[in-house]
Amino acid sequence: MKDKKESRREREKFRQRQEMLAAALELFSEKGYHNVSMHEIAEKAEFAIGTLYKFFKNKEDLYKSLITEQADRFHQALTKAIEEPDDEIEKLRNYVKTKREVFAANISVIRLYFAETRGASFNIKAGLDKEIRKRYDQFMHTLAAVFERGIKRKRFQKIADPYHLAVALDSLSNAFLLLWLDSPEDHPFPENPDVILNILFKGLVYT
């Protein structure tokens, strides 16, 4: 019974924390770190200011938790996507497909995430940058491994270093997904994710 109560309370706390983060996420992604006040977050989450501070040391801590937790979710989803299929080309297809879904469903967070990984974010004094980049780099290496294996198995030509290929695919998919999400009227979503992959797969110049 004691146990049950404890865990019940635990769960309750966790739920509250999630609500706070959800409210914060919505606000941050809409207006940016510096244009959102703790008051606003508290109000949106339907808590008082003081309660926020019971859960998070300060604004920075709140933001940091938010971003890293979201980043973990993304990386987990994408890692799973490239691990599941066996064939390398299918891995890449599944990667693009999953990324498209993740982006579409979380476009607002994605922008914050980019701000952090892409440098030029000065939202918090220090630390987050490193923290996020570590995760990003880790993922980039697992993606590189796919290319490496593909080259070893003679499925891919070695047109570049595997890590470079990973960087290339990452940046290409980011660019196109943002393009499509930014203005679906001008740049509608192609049904086929191969539009992106073909840029890598096919050669531009005649040989």
Add this chain to the structure above:
Amino acid sequence: MKDKKESRREREKFRQRQEMLAAALELFSEKGYHNVSMHEIAEKAEFAIGTLYKFFKNKEDLYKSLITEQADRFHQALTKAIEEPDDEIEKLRNYVKTKREVFAANISVIRLYFAETRGASFNIKAGLDKEIRKRYDQFMHTLAAVFERGIKRKRFQKIADPYHLAVALDSLSNAFLLLWLDSPEDHPFPENPDVILNILFKGLVYT
């Protein structure tokens, strides 16, 4: 004589303005918009705060001027780079080469510029985003024209829509240049800019 005096003063004012912008640039690129105060800028530029406000309506105006002026410089340099050579492949080579130089010489501004073009920047309330994107999009179209002409002249295969190819080259070059500039120890600058272009030029999968 009157004329000369006038222009002398004009030039003097311009010089001061430049000094202010230079100081602001250094600070903004180091600490971000919100972590730099007008006082700091004034101090660094060795003017009094009031003087700043003689030149710029407010902080936003200062920042906006800074970014758009820099962006114009970049776009001008890059446009020139793709207009000069006659051959399409040489245009692209020259583009990458020039971009590399521009990035290397202005890495700090570049980050700010990305923050603005890549969304996720909430530095100023409104306007800049649109202003910069307009310029960016304009350039993207002139780059697309290179691909279009290349395809028409049978120098390139039509592996994708010309605009998409422009987006692809832009994002690839950004990604690699940042990679190299971020950690030259881990990822040294290849002497040959074709490292980037080959990803576009050569096909990854065997055909």
Add this chain to the structure above:
DNA sequence: TCTTGACAATGTGACGTGTGATTTTATAAT
């Protein structure tokens, strides 16, 4: 030609005002 002094233009920086993060104190729930 040189000096002088009034007047304009430009530069200064202490201060008013507002905002927002964090703390403290009061209240209610368990």
Add this chain to the structure above:
DNA sequence: ATTATAAAATCACACGTCACATTGTCAAGA
């Protein structure tokens, strides 16, 4: 009684203003 929540108080900081100071201009008089 102890803990969780709410609301008000504190406190620091940064934008932008404005009355004053400084510098520069120009013409009349020595």
